[in-house]
Amino acid sequence: MSNIYGYPLEELEQYFLEHDSKKFHALQVFDWLYIKRVKSFSEMSNIKKEMLENLENDFTMEPLKIVDVQEDVDVSKYLFELYDGEHIEAVLMRHDYGTSICVSSQVGCNMGCKFCESGRRKKVRNLETYEMVLQILMIEELIETRISHVVVMGIGEPFDNYDNLIRFFQIINHPKGLAIGARHITVSTCGIVPKILEFSNFPLQINLAVSLHAPNNEIRDQIMPINHAYKIEEVIDALKVYLSKTNRRLTFEYILLKDINDSEECALELAHLVKDLNCYINLIPYNETNNIDFKRTNTIQIMRFYDILKKNDINVTIRREFGGKISAACGQLRSKKEEL
Ligand code: SAH
Secondary structure (H helix, E strand, O other): OEEHHHOOHHHHHHHHHHOOOOOHHHHHHHHHHHHHOOOOHHHOOOOOHHHHHHHHHHEEOOOOEEEEEEEOOOEEEEEEEOOOOOEEEEEEEEEOOEEEEEOOOEEOOOOOOOOOOHHHOOOOEEOOHHHHHHHHHHHHHHHOOOOOEEEEOOOOOHHHHHHHHHHHHHHHHOOOOOOOOHHHEEEEEOOOHHHHHHHOOOOOOOEEEEEOOOOOHHHHHHHOOHHHHOOHHHHHHHHHHHHHHHOOOEEEEEEEEOOOOOOHHHHHHHHHHHOOOOEEEEEEEOOOOOOOOOOEOOHHHHHHHHHHHHHOOOEEEEOOOOOOOOOOOOOHHHHHHOOO
């Protein structure tokens, strides 16, 4: 049976039309689910009894299970159990401007980035749309606060689950859905070129972040296997299409890994690579994991890297670090739980 939280408004409208009913009921259902937050179909009092029976027969409202919560000062991490016993995680961060949540898009990940915990387990399956929506909905209910910003940067490669991702955006962005503004939503990809091109035609103004992590193919090949499929130049070309079609600014994420991609030459090469793009670079201090091959660049070297980019007129920020204590870096909580 399908979970109702995975249906964008248009698909629910279609459902009602197919059942010889009126499509405005779809909006009423959205209102019950996302504004009033009822827990059963029987509470949807403005929908006729026969239609409610149809809904009950065709859909479930089954939530996910939250099986672990870890708290740090400005960050909480939630471990969810899915219907098939798999686990995913979401991280909540409290900022001065609001509350953001980092959601997962797959169980496991096939991208195999060498420094990332999530990739230690191969992709088991894509998350269903409802499993992404419910990460937000359930945490909002638990903390009794509205979440203002969403980043799809948890476990998985969102562009490897493109169709469900798009439906997720449609639901959470809809004014009668979770009503999270498109400009408050960010999706991060390791650089799947055909999907970047497809995304450049998507009408909602959702932010795009690209995990670059290297200024050239030689280094990127070593740390990100996806670079064998799509070279840096191809990614940049796709991003030029994205920028010209959307007129937006994009973010590059760049994890600083000691002695791998953090030299001054790397900074110069990076500045050169992105100088003609409307973008900014988010430098990410590496969150050390059990993986002994990668160490964190020290703060002085991070600042040096930052300064070089600045001097070359690149918009650059250093990511604030959250959750060192509670192993909030990608995939760490889940991999602990499963003792990989
Ligand atoms: N697959 C997508 C989204 C998930 S990863 C992507 O690659 O963009 C989200 C971000 O966290 C990526 O930039 C990823 O490279 C980064 N990341 C992974 N492990 C990290 C770690 N240990 N410390 C800091 N950032 C990490």
